[in-house]
Amino acid sequence: MAPKILIVEDFEKLREALKNFLAGRGYEVTLAPDGIEGLKAYAQTVFDLLILDLRLPRLNGIEVLKKVRQTHRGSKLPVIIISGAYKGEPYREQARKQLGVEHYLEKPFTYDALLKAVQASLKPAETAAAPREAPAAKPAAAPPLRGKLQAKPFDQVLVEVMKKQMSGFLSVARNGEKKTISFLAGAPRWLSLDQGEGNFGQYLLTQGKISLQEYQAYEARRKAAGGQDPTELFVKMGCLKFEEYHRQLRQWAEDELIGLFGWTEGEYGFQAQAAAAAGPAEINLPRVIHQGFRRHFSPARQGQLYQEVARRYLALAPGFYEHQMLLSLSQAEAVFLDAVDGTKTLLDLTPADPDDSEEVIKGLQTFLVLEMLRLSPEPVSEVPPAPFPIREAAAEAEAAAKAPAVAEEAEGFEDLAGDLSGALTEVVDNLKQAGPAAPVAELKPAAEAPVPAAAEPGASEADQQRRREDELLEFFEKIKDKNYYEIMGMTPQTFDFSRYKSRYFELSKKFSPDKFLMSSGDILAKSEEVLTRLATAFNTLSNVVSKEKYDELLPKKYPVLPGGKAQDKMQAEVAFQSGLAFLEMEDWDGAEKSLAEAAGLDPKNGDALAHLAFATFMKNRRSKTVQVKANELLTRALKLKPQCAAAYAYRGTLLIQEEKYALAEAELSKALRLNPRFRHALKEMKLIEEHKQKEKKGLLGRLRG
Known part of the structure; x- marks a missing residue:
């Protein structure tokens, strides 16, 4: 029987990647996204190994492990801790001594390191049940990657090789030209030109790095070598220093790859090889993809991309941290990425300037291909944390330079602990039925943890923390x-x-x-x-609309911003007035968001619920589900405010949609009795009168016929 492994990790992409990796090696893997779900899974199944992140939602990893250790079967359960927040030997030592953890992996870690930790943690019999390598039977061969560029653009071929982590040689040919790229696990390692123009010597000549005589010597050596490119000759001739040689070589190879993005016809083919040879200079693939789309992403494909994702919400994805520093972003792209927060659609984020807009759409293709951004039909609240320290962007770095430096402080384990929720209590009670083991000592912060380099001279960590708290x-x-x-x-x-x-x-x-x-x-x-x-x-x-409403309210009702409930009341009024403005503009999406905020801050506001119902309905008036939701909101509005003219008027609108004109007229009449000047109700009553006139004409026509 395959060993059973429980992985508790809140980062979905990493969680799934670990599962796929271990499942592919014969292990049975169960996943949990937070501490509570992790304990529930542990209570339901007997696991052979626990892989546990420390910083988890709802219940942190330390508390999870303490509860597991208090059970009979959990007292000796092998545990591998994976953490990107708590790094260094002091934490590993504490985990080993106080929580019985032998394997402590710091993010980012390699698959090989994980596999070694898993195999070392499990008993020999269990390890044998899940061999390191895949089963002896060979999997079905993947379909060959070959075809015509007219059907599959080069960028799609390149991305497929990258994402499938293929090793081997990709050849691209057209009109007598042939270029071959060597790949190792999906990363391009070198490029050679088998046929056609454009070798490294020509590149250096056009850059003014070498003389014509030096180029002729290079060409003679290249021909004598049967076409093999003797690039190192430029170092031997003293044309380039070794470091400059590598920089120029990489630049040339990347430019050649970027040029392939512009090939709209030709053929490609991939020849798999276990370990393709690496070249003298590693290629920056993210830069190649970014510049390739910037130079060769056609207007037709730009338009298609925009139509597909214009109304989708954009949020940062894990690839953002992996690739952002490898790209040379334009100002428009940098501003665009800075504004991505999960709450705005591409439509919201697109610059008004046509040139900037084109740059952003081209850049967006790169950001999606490299999985730096993700798309969502709904707003996204969670942003993946950076898995490693990242230096600030230029603008923020400049602002930070003007402010006094504040040292980052090493974090300990003890303050991770939190109160258990009701959901946890039930799980823990079930766990305790198995019988507690010896209690686990509190895990203290490491006294020997090094003070960060940015710390003030002579200031202890405790002093810095107190200063931050005082501020x-x-x-x-x-x-x-x-x-x-x-x-x-x-x-x-x-x-x-x-x-x-x-x-x-x-x-x-x-x-x-x-x-x-x-x-x-x-x-x-x-x-x-x-x-x-x-x-x-x-x-x-x-937001222009909400700012305008805030400015209108500020001097009249709130000369200063009140605290607590009064502050919420003011913000609810700002959101409500903004929602009404959006309704006037027929911006149903903006109205729905503002009115939903108003209703959330002031749940007893029947008018806000009524207008929210109408905005929700108008966003998708053909949907039966939306009509039901809108009716429910109107019912709630009338319970809160029985004399709500807007609720009766919007009920009339929904009944007109269902062609129930008599009932609609009754509801609209109620609205007009409460507010004779309510424009929406007057407009809908006019529609009903027009409908009556049409019916009357139709009846007369039938009688005369």
């Missing part, structure tokens, strides 16, 4: 009675969105909850509240 509490008190402009140090008269945005990102970074994981629960809660208020202020003033 947070001071800022928390400072913004209690501030309006959305004052929070960022501005007034309506001095408002500048560019500076506002920079200030928002600066403060969000400074007071991020990640900085206070070692602090008390009260401090952490204040950090989260500060971030919520910053985000609400930014979202309100970054």
